[in-house]
Amino acid sequence: MIVQKCERTITKIKNILLNFLFENLILYIYIFHLKQKKNKISIFLCSDLFEELTPPECEAGWELHGGNCYYFSNYKSSWTESRDSCRGQGGDLVKIDSREEQIFLAERLKELMKDDDDKFWIGLTDSAEEGRWLWVDGSLFWKDQEPDNLSKDGASQADCGRMGEKKGVDNLKSWFDISCLYLQKSICEKGAGTIQSSSVCV
Numbered sequence: 001m002i003v004q005k006c007e008r009t010i011t012k013i014k015n016i017l018l019n020f021l022f023e024n025l026i027l028y029i030y031i032f033h034l035k036q037k038k039n040k041i042s043i044f045l046c047s048d049l050f051e052e053l054t055p056p057e058c059e060a061g062w063e064l065h066g067g068n069c070y071y072f073s074n075y076k077s078s079w080t081e082s083r084d085s086c087r088g089q090g091g092d093l094v095k096i097d098s099r100e101e102q103i104f105l106a107e108r109l110k111e112l113m114k115d116d117d118d119k120f121w122i123g124l125t126d127s128a129e130e131g132r133w134l135w136v137d138g139s140l141f142w143k144d145q146e147p148d149n150l151s152k153d154g155a156s157q158a159d160c161g162r163m164g165e166k167k168g169v170d171n172l173k174s175w176f177d178i179s180c181l182y183l184q185k186s187i188c189e190k191g192a193g194t195i196q197s198s199s200v201c202v
């Protein structure tokens with residue numbers, strides 16, 4: 001009789017333990033799923049947050065415009081030296097890709113130029129092949145007016161593009177070709193960077 005009682009008690013305890021383990025297993029699975037969901041939500045929120053926190057920005061001395069950074073150098077040097085300087089800073093002489101970019105630059109130059117001869121080098125040259133004007137990235141530019149190869153240096157000498165009309169009223173006609181050896185100020189351009197955040201977002 002006592003033995004039977006003991007067996008029943010042991011069976012009861014076994015059942016209680018099994019139930020306990022089963023409930024814990026369910027709980028464990030539930031927690032595992034919750035953690036996975038939390039990770040997914042964190043990644044989503046963080047990527048969203050990073051997009052909010054990382055607007056394009058430029059280094060000190062560079063101006064941000066349209067996703068690019070521009071450096072208006074006051075140092076006067078030849079076209080080649082100016083280009084080397086831009087490249088040394090991770091950019092290149094400016095390439096004007098749009099009417100909007102042209103107007104932005106022309107307006108800034110009006111403010112920066114001391115007089116009408118105080119122009120700035122841009123990344124345009126026909127030094128590789130006379131009359132074939134190329135941007136510094138190798139893309140072709142040609143327009144009937146400027147650069148016209150009719151500067152005082154003569155066509156074969158007027159191989160580099162400079163920009164700026166201190167008093168000009170037409171921002172779209174402010175490129176001029178001249179000998180690359182002239183000492184001019186220059187405009188560098190490079191893509192804007194983003195803020196490097198050190199915050200942990202997991």
Ligand SMILES: [Ca+2]
Pocket residue numbers: 068094095096097101189
């Ligand atoms: Ca550009």
Ligand SMILES: [Ca+2]
Pocket residue numbers: 126130131149155156157158159160
């Ligand atoms: Ca030329």
